[in-house]
Amino acid sequence: MRTRKSAATRKAEIVEAALRLADRLGPDRMSTEAVANAVGITQAGLFRHFPRKQVLWEAVADRIGTMMEEGWAEALRGKARPGDKIRALVVAQLRLIRATPAIPAILFSRELHTDNDGLRTAFLALLGRFHGRIAGLVEEGIDAGEWDADLDPGDAAFLILGLVQGLAVRWSVAGRGFDLVAEGERLLELLLRGFARPPAGTARPEPRS
Amino acid sequence: MRTRKSAATRKAEIVEAALRLADRLGPDRMSTEAVANAVGITQAGLFRHFPRKQVLWEAVADRIGTMMEEGWAEALRGKARPGDKIRALVVAQLRLIRATPAIPAILFSRELHTDNDGLRTAFLALLGRFHGRIAGLVEEGIDAGEWDADLDPGDAAFLILGLVQGLAVRWSVAGRGFDLVAEGERLLELLLRGFARPPAGTARPEPRS
DNA sequence: CATGCAAGTGAGTAAACACTAGCTAACGAT
DNA sequence: ATCGTTAGCTAGTGTTTACTCACTTGCATG
Numbered sequence: 001m002r003t004r005k006s007a008a009t010r011k012a013e014i015v016e017a018a019l020r021l022a023d024r025l026g027p028d029r030m031s032t033e034a035v036a037n038a039v040g041i042t043q044a045g046l047f048r049h050f051p052r053k054q055v056l057w058e059a060v061a062d063r064i065g066t067m068m069e070e071g072w073a074e075a076l077r078g079k080a081r082p083g084d085k086i087r088a089l090v091v092a093q094l095r096l097i098r099a100t101p102a103i104p105a106i107l108f109s110r111e112l113h114t115d116n117d118g119l120r121t122a123f124l125a126l127l128g129r130f131h132g133r134i135a136g137l138v139e140e141g142i143d144a145g146e147w148d149a150d151l152d153p154g155d156a157a158f159l160i161l162g163l164v165q166g167l168a169v170r171w172s173v174a175g176r177g178f179d180l181v182a183e184g185e186r187l188l189e190l191l192l193r194g195f196a197r198p199p200a201g202t203a204r205p206e207p208r209s
Numbered sequence: 210m211r212t213r214k215s216a217a218t219r220k221a222e223i224v225e226a227a228l229r230l231a232d233r234l235g236p237d238r239m240s241t242e243a244v245a246n247a248v249g250i251t252q253a254g255l256f257r258h259f260p261r262k263q264v265l266w267e268a269v270a271d272r273i274g275t276m277m278e279e280g281w282a283e284a285l286r287g288k289a290r291p292g293d294k295i296r297a298l299v300v301a302q303l304r305l306i307r308a309t310p311a312i313p314a315i316l317f318s319r320e321l322h323t324d325n326d327g328l329r330t331a332f333l334a335l336l337g338r339f340h341g342r343i344a345g346l347v348e349e350g351i352d353a354g355e356w357d358a359d360l361d362p363g364d365a366a367f368l369i370l371g372l373v374q375g376l377a378v379r380w381s382v383a384g385r386g387f388d389l390v391a392e393g394e395r396l397l398e399l400l401l402r403g404f405a406r407p408p409a410g411t412a413r414p415e416p417r418s
Numbered sequence: 419c420a421t422g423c424a425a426g427t428g429a430g431t432a433a434a435c436a437c438t439a440g441c442t443a444a445c446g447a448t
Numbered sequence: 449a450t451c452g453t454t455a456g457c458t459a460g461t462g463t464t465t466a467c468t469c470a471c472t473t474g475c476a477t478g
Contacts, residue, residue: 194403
């Protein structure tokens with residue numbers, strides 16, 4: 001019993017450690033003992049702050065939500081054009097994933113979702129908010145004449161979300177062997193280019209064979 | 210000891226059951242006992258066929274690889290134009306995921322990858338093969354004048370992979386509440402439309418603010 | 419029909435796990 | 449300086465897990 005910290009500080013420390021360990025070990029292999037060791041308390045001591053492990057996961061989910069929302073707010077500051085806002089949002093999201101790679105691991109962990117439906121729907125809502133913001137910006141861009149008026153903002157936003165998620169997956173499977181953010185920026189430019197008004201005659205693809 | 214089957218048949222049954230259970234429980238919560246029960250043998254009996262659980266995972270990975278390659282080969286039959294080939298590949302992949310939802314769960318399971326680097330690199334190679342095929346087809350499409358000559362085939366293929374992976378993730382998080390294949394077909398059309406030659410002046414986006 | 423191989427069983431083990439009970443002492447407020 | 453609150457500890461519990469071992473018996477083959 002060296003130092004005693006306030007419950008609030010400890011809780012934050014624990015959540016932080018959980019985010020680190022969920023990445024290193026995989027969310028489902030992150031044991032309460034590993035987390036306790038990482039923050040320098042005993043395993044039993046952890047339960048003083050989170051009476052069940054699930055409550056810890058809820059706190060982690062909360063933290064992820066906060067980090068994302070903060071990142072988005074920060075990213076949008078000073079950006080005017082919808083295209084730039086979208087670029088900023090995507091870059092912010094990728095930077096967050098790079099700094100906290102546990103996020104996709106937790107977000108998409110089948111293990112966590114099987115007996116924790118609340119978590120699953122919380123993450124679904126979070127992704128929904130991201131999608132909503134992007135879709136809104138695409139609509140602005142269409143109104144501003146920057147992109148094709150035939151573009152469905154929701155679908156376009158799904159493509160952008162897919163870019164981020166697909167990239168995160170590839171980055172993880174590839175052992176983080178490339179620059180997540182730079183790769184994302186390049187692919188986003190390519191995608192956004194395609195949102196521009198198509199040349200007459202190519203707008204609708206020919207019917208399939 | 211009711212019926213006794215050949216090792217080959219049993220192994221196939223076990224792998225099949227593992228694919229079902231890895232989806233239901235999450236790959237890391239799929240216990241050897243659950244698999245054994247599902248095929249109707251005792252837990253100890255399972256180790257007759259797979260001496261360590263990891264060997265079972267390798268067999269599962271193998272099966273996934275085979276299913277994918279078969280799906281791709283089948284999909285390409287009778288398709289001539291590169292665009293149609295890409296559509297067919299994507300649809301085949303999505304159908305496979307719909308029929309065997311454990312595939313993305315296993316492919317992206319952080320738990321499985323942490324202490325099973327062989328599996329990770331095997332899946333990386335599998336994704337690489339998919340990417341290679343798509344990239345080759347994009348190049349064909351460019352040569353055929355269907356798509357913008359400035360398009361980088363590798364990047365375009367990454368966007369398509371991102372579409373599939375992002376969609377799979379969303380489908381899973383959303384509790385499979387929409388038609389994976391139909392949604393994929395729609396988004397792919399949107400993406401491919403953007404690959405067409407851009408109107409003069411919009412080819413390069415303006416520099417960022 | 420005999421027989422050897424191997425598919426399958428029953429009964430275990432040690433380790434890892436989330437979680438509990440009851441005690442101790444650090445700290446803030448008075 | 450005292451004292452109540454509460455963070456943290458020690459020492460457990462029951463359960464689940466991968467894996468072992470000695471055995472039994474179904475089946476293809478001679």
